[in-house]
Amino acid sequence: MQFIQPLFLWGIGAVIIPVIIHFWHQKRGKTLAWAATRWLQEKNQQPQRGVKLDNLLLLILRCFIVVLLAVLVSQPTFNGFGKPAGSQKIHLVQPDKSVVDNFRFELEDAIKKGEAIYWSTAATERLNDPEQLPDQRTFTANLLQSSINVLQKNNSELHLYLRNNHQLADAPFIRVPASYKLHAIVDSGRQPVRTYLELPANKKLFVNPSNQLTNGAVLNPTLRFQPTPEHAGPLTALVNFKNKTEQQTIVAALNALSEVYSLGIRVDIKRNPQTGYDWILTDQEVVNPVPKTLYLVSGKLKTPTSANVIYSEEKLTPQTAELVRTGQLPEWLGECLIRHFKLKPSAFPLSRQQLNTLFIPTAQSEKKQPERVRNWILFVFICLVGVERWMALKQNA
Template sequence: MQFIEPVILWGTLAVVVPIAIHFWHQKQGKLLPWAATQWLLEKQQQQSRGLRLDNLLLLLVRCILLILLAVLLAQPILNWASKKPAITQIHLVQPNPTVADNFRFELAEALKKGERVIWANSTLEPIQADLKSSQSPGSFGPLTIQSAINQVNLSNTELHLYINNNQALADVPAIVVPSRFKLHSIGDSSTQPRPYIVVKNGRRLFLNRAGQLVSSPLLDPALKFQAEPTHTGPIHTLVAFKNVREQQTVKASLAALTDVYGLDLLVEEKSVPNQLYDWVLTDQLPANPSLKTLYVVSGTVQHPTTDNVITTDETLTPQTSGRVETGQLPEWLGELLIRHYGLASFTQPLSQQELNALFVPSAKPKTEQQAGLQNALFLLVLVIIGVERWMALTKNA
């Protein structure tokens, strides 16, 4: 038998309370007036040895009642009566070439065994033998991980999660995983090839060894970079706000980013049908957001479940936004952009203790099994309460 809340079983120690009350009640005794007390004077002068347990059955019923109540609150689960089902293996992999290459042997063995091996994206695309995804990885973060886990049928399965360990995982307080769970992560970020993007005039935009964003004609030869840039050429940007002042403020911030880092932003103010934008800044939540597009939505308190949709409840004007008033809007937009392209993922990885605290297992027993046992225990508690009250009233105890 297992318990969902085993800590409450310490409540069974309360069984000492009725026992203590019982002995204290007998120690005090009761005065019964009787005319022939002179015949008992000699008997009263004798010392009474030992303890007498009056109403022993009532005491036992009260003790059992407290123990059953503690067991009921601990929510027991009976799993010995049913045959344990076969456990299947599911491998959920971050759509990142570095992660796939690092765990190539484990994933190849899982594919040989016929186990389910899938990419952690919106479509849960099956992984082929070449370990290459037909989709762009897009923005990947803790919300993407949680969304992929929620989509997988985890009944009678053991989940294996393969991810890149970085500080971005700590953007959420916790990631809920099943009770059968194993984490496989790349802990040393220094050995991973860094991403970069190619901006105006062929300049490379990347993070240097100090973690600073650099725009340079050549990549740093002391660092290891990916074979291909994450993005090349103009960044198609849509700026569409109903508020004219907000529209002007955002466009000015994008112009400042272009001057500092040499970004090649192709800004449009009206949406073109069938045009896939790289960056959309607006005050309207997208109906069908693309994973390849970074959305920055102002003036909303809703929180989407995808990492590429960033929302803020501020209207981006100097009168309504602290970021705009203090001149931090260009910096904030730049951080969102480099995170979207993965440039900021090469920070100090989380420690093992931080990772263990981040992934919280959720044990969900079978609802029918738990409900049946809970109802039976609750009915038994009610019956024992009725028996205890009847015995107490009958014996005036």
């Protein structure tokens, strides 16, 4: 048995309180002179003191209640109930021929060992033969997250087999079990044509060969770029949130992003009807999105219907979002900007740092068995308190 809040176990020391109170009431009192006592017999004047059996049971009951309360607030967990014998390996494979060919040895070895292997599809189909690819070849980050949620089990080790390209970063993050291993291959095609932004002061914003967002007076001559920019002029953003804390957080992140890359983003808190916004960040539902505008909607769990609308399940505040707590919000906003303006080709591989940021390990959820045990402890505690009150009132103790 383990405790989530073991410090509260010091509360067991409070068991001395009912003991002290009990013996305080049992001590001999001081005799007070009273005229009528001279008519009473001597034996009737002797108070009956000492520890009675009933009072002793009441004392034990009160001490047990204190101990039970300390154990209850310490939140015990019983890891021994229903614990699997060993860790189970689960393999999740992107339905792609190059992925299968590259990891054929690992997949065939897993099949020989009888380990569970699945395709990352809408139905999360069981893989029996690596040569037979499923009919559905569409692969997105949201589809990958859905398959992971289906296969995530207690005490399991998840192995992911993927093609490393920028398509993975369509979602702000991908939650994986605490025990996971990533097997990724890099696309090896010819150098793709890139896009860039034309900023004020004749600065150009693009992604350099190191897969980093940068700007300069001229484009990198070793890369291939489109003849015209994807966007020209200053960037305008509308930040419209009902939650003032979230609004201040977003504004600060945009200012940090703008300062680092010299973007000169103009941020409006209230909508200007005469301004065509390049970026709208809000916690309200988007109706009829403008195709060239990037929308970021927080606190919504929905499947995007437009490529320029991004939904974040979490509200972007330090209390609710890990991106904000870890200081990664400006970086993620920059990734959203890169994807919207297609500054990085879809076949461009992610860096190791980006992969580590994208995949967020999460602890396994608590089993229901310890929760039921704690509920029973709470039920016993309430019953004992009721019995103690009944005995105390009956004996006037």
